[in-house]
Amino acid sequence: MFDNLSEKLDKALHVLKGHGQITEINVAETTKEVRRALLDADVNFKIAKEFTNRVKEKALGQNVLTTLQPGQLMVKIVKDELTELMGGETEGINLSGNPSVILMSGLQGSGKTTFSGKLANFLKKKKSKNPLLVACDVYRPAAIDQLHVVGDQIGVEVYSDKGNSDPVAIAKAGIDHAKQNGYNVVIIDTAGRLAVDEKMMDEISDIHKAIQPQETLFVVDSMTGQDAVNTAKAFNDILNFDGVILTKLDGDTRGGAAISIKSVVDKPIKFIGTGEKMEAIDVFHPSRMADRILGMGDVISLVERA
Amino acid sequence: EKSKTTFFSKLSKAVAGKSKVDDDVLDNLEEVLVTSDVGVDTTLKIIERIEARVAKDKYMGTDELNIILREEIAGLLSETNLGDATEISIPEGVRPYVIMVVGVNGVGKTTTIGKLAHQFKNKGFKVVLGAADTFRAAAIDQLQVWADRVDVPIVKQKMGSDPASVAFDTLSSAVSQGADVVIIDTAGRLHNKVNLMNELTKVKRVMQKVVENTPHEVLLVLDGSTGQNAFEQAKQFTKATEVTSLAVTKLDGTAKGGVVIGISDQFQIPVKYIGVGEGIEDLQVFNKYEFVDSFFSNKS
Ligand SMILES: Nc1nc2c(ncn2[C@@H]2O[C@H](COP(=O)(O)OP(=O)(O)OP(=O)(O)O)[C@@H](O)[C@H]2O)c(=O)[nH]1
Ligand SMILES: Nc1nc2c(ncn2[C@@H]2O[C@H](COP(=O)(O)OP(=O)(O)OP(=O)(O)O)[C@@H](O)[C@H]2O)c(=O)[nH]1
Ligand SMILES: [Mg+2]
Ligand SMILES: [Mg+2]
Numbered sequence: 001m002f003d004n005l006s007e008k009l010d011k012a013l014h015v016l017k018g019h020g021q022i023t024e025i026n027v028a029e030t031t032k033e034v035r036r037a038l039l040d041a042d043v044n045f046k047i048a049k050e051f052t053n054r055v056k057e058k059a060l061g062q063n064v065l066t067t068l069q070p071g072q073l074m075v076k077i078v079k080d081e082l083t084e085l086m087g088g089e090t091e092g093i094n095l096s097g098n099p100s101v102i103l104m105s106g107l108q109g110s111g112k113t114t115f116s117g118k119l120a121n122f123l124k125k126k127k128s129k130n131p132l133l134v135a136c137d138v139y140r141p142a143a144i145d146q147l148h149v150v151g152d153q154i155g156v157e158v159y160s161d162k163g164n165s166d167p168v169a170i171a172k173a174g175i176d177h178a179k180q181n182g183y184n185v186v187i188i189d190t191a192g193r194l195a196v197d198e199k200m201m202d203e204i205s206d207i208h209k210a211i212q213p214q215e216t217l218f219v220v221d222s223m224t225g226q227d228a229v230n231t232a233k234a235f236n237d238i239l240n241f242d243g244v245i246l247t248k249l250d251g252d253t254r255g256g257a258a259i260s261i262k263s264v265v266d267k268p269i270k271f272i273g274t275g276e277k278m279e280a281i282d283v284f285h286p287s288r289m290a291d292r293i294l295g296m297g298d299v300i301s302l303v304e305r306a
Numbered sequence: 307e308k309s310k311t312t313f314f315s316k317l318s319k320a321v322a323g324k325s326k327v328d329d330d331v332l333d334n335l336e337e338v339l340v341t342s343d344v345g346v347d348t349t350l351k352i353i354e355r356i357e358a359r360v361a362k363d364k365y366m367g368t369d370e371l372n373i374i375l376r377e378e379i380a381g382l383l384s385e386t387n388l389g390d391a392t393e394i395s396i397p398e399g400v401r402p403y404v405i406m407v408v409g410v411n412g413v414g415k416t417t418t419i420g421k422l423a424h425q426f427k428n429k430g431f432k433v434v435l436g437a438a439d440t441f442r443a444a445a446i447d448q449l450q451v452w453a454d455r456v457d458v459p460i461v462k463q464k465m466g467s468d469p470a471s472v473a474f475d476t477l478s479s480a481v482s483q484g485a486d487v488v489i490i491d492t493a494g495r496l497h498n499k500v501n502l503m504n505e506l507t508k509v510k511r512v513m514q515k516v517v518e519n520t521p522h523e524v525l526l527v528l529d530g531s532t533g534q535n536a537f538e539q540a541k542q543f544t545k546a547t548e549v550t551s552l553a554v555t556k557l558d559g560t561a562k563g564g565v566v567i568g569i570s571d572q573f574q575i576p577v578k579y580i581g582v583g584e585g586i587e588d589l590q591v592f593n594k595y596e597f598v599d600s601f602f603s604n605k606s
Pocket of ligand 3: 114191
């Protein structure tokens with residue numbers, strides 16, 4: 001369903017072959033294609049509009065470079081602008097606390113529980129940490145069991161209290177348990193919740209206030225569409241989270257939600273999830289994500305040829 | 307409701323008495339549709355239809371325009387959705403009626419099964435659940451909780467066992483119990499994973515050894531907050547399992563789920579249910595006019 005962007009740009013610029021110059025008209029035509037590609041990739045409507053306006057300005061401002069082919073220059077401008085927007089250096093997570101407390105948040109089914117396990121496994125294996133998982137989802141059927149299964153798979157202890165229906169109390173007790181037993185990282189899994197669910201948003205705000213985590217992470221499904229901005233903003237308003245986790249990137253989604261979220265909350269995307277298994281975690285690479293959103297590798301090769 | 311009124315009144319003002327919709331209005335409509343995840347292609351299709359209608363019918367008042375807008379958008383939803391009740395009906399003489407539920411990870415398959423089982427049970431049907439997600443951590447326990455809640459039997463094996471074998475057992479058990487409806491839960495899988503998609507085809511084939519022509523219904527569950535990727539999901543799941551109906555979940559949030567309009571149009575698969583919460587009663591029969599209206603209302 002998605003033609004890739006460079007193909008589209010080529011098409012839009014085909015008529016102008018030989019012009020070798022960026023004019024107002026052909027810029028308008030190609031920015032329309034860029035915008036369309038962004039929308040097809042699920043970049044938010046308003047953000048796509050702003051983005052293409054910026055690209056247009058840049059393109060018109062760069063008429064010094066008239067020696068280049070206009071198509072290639074456009075692609076390069078788009079790609080640079082996008083990479084810059086996606087953020088610079090990859091950022092790690094703050095492990096300065098003792099123990100360091102990491103709070104998970106996000107919508108239902110985004111991948112919080114799975115990612116909690118992946119992160120614990122990553123910190124244990126790659127950073128020689130001694131993590132504890134804490135089960136604070138008291139709502140979803142078998143959520144606690146799920147975290148226990150995950151914990152068993154990676155050999156990490158899970159603190160839970162099935163008789164307790166107060167996530168704030170469980171989170172605090174979990175941290176105490178960690179302190180008493182020499183765990184230096186505590187990862188708190190929470191229930192999925194909608195941003196419009198006031199009671200549930202109050203609850204996670206209460207957890208956040210009570211435990212003062214070093215790191216609060218917002219976990220989001222990379223297949224998310226236009227609503228990504230609303231959700232990210234609402235969670236950020238309440239939690240002022242430190243980073244974003246983008247899951248399910250082993251699929252074929254273009255993942256435009258990443259741009260939307262980044263633009264709206266300006267928080268770094270820290271890790272990505274690339275599968276259901278505990279090893280399927282990777283640090284985030286802004287430039288790779290930019291390529292993906294634009295329709296992959298051939299865009300780069302096009303630019304490199306320029 | 308505020309944005310709904312403003313949108314419609316703006317639209318009407320610009321259109322009333324004219325034979326052409328002006329660009330401002332179309333831009334506005336485009337924004338509403340695209341931000342509802344309808345997608346560029348389908349949005350353009352809708353805009354063309356509106357333009358054609360307006361050109362033909364000339365003068366239009368507010369009410370007419372609202373109707374046209376709803377009709378043209380809803381008209382893309384598969385014809386089997388008549389705007390009335392569209393729920394899965396259990397035909398007489400087909401016993402057990404087998405429903406297999408499929409979809410990518412975390413969309414709400416297991417939860418939807420719990421809610422569906424509850425609805426069927428309330429209608430007096432004897433329901434059996436099959437726990438054929440043997441992969442995800444505690445997926446079986448999760449379905450067990452739902453089976454207990456609804457108070458219907460469940461057939462399950464150990465985690466890691468063959469899903470086709472669970473499906474086989476479930477159907478055999480349903481036949482011997484004289485059950486009316488069987489609902490099979492499957493593991494979430496991304497549609498670009500060939501092996502996992504083939505596994506679904508195998509589950510289907512094995513079920514046919516117990517009851518012919520099963521599953522009678524393949525329900526694809528789509529997360530209402532999913533964007534354009536849902537197209538590819540519909541395409542690949544249809545290829546692997548011949549999807550017969552859709553359910554859109556999590557519409558209790560701010561996401562609009564508009565991508566299903568294009569999907570229903572292109573693949574001719576009706577949307578039958580929407581999920582509007584995590585509770586047992588939070589499954590509604592799809593109503594296309596209400597659905598379209600929700601694009602123009604602002605929940606947040
Ligand atoms: N393919 C793939 N699946 C994933 C990934 N991350 C999580 N999943 C799957 O997505 C589904 C939901 O994951 P969970 O970890 O249960 O999500 P959650 O956010 O904890 O869900 P709730 O607690 O219900 O809100 C499961 O089937 C996971 O196996 C990923 O990176 N890739
Ligand atoms: N708000 C809301 N949450 C829902 C709805 N349907 C399901 N959920 C939640 O979404 C999460 C995932 O639901 P599941 O039923 O486990 O999804 P699944 O497709 O079976 O997931 P996997 O088996 O891991 O692929 C759970 O937290 C559910 O409670 C809905 O309509 N509204
Ligand atoms: Mg969870
Ligand atoms: Mg499930």
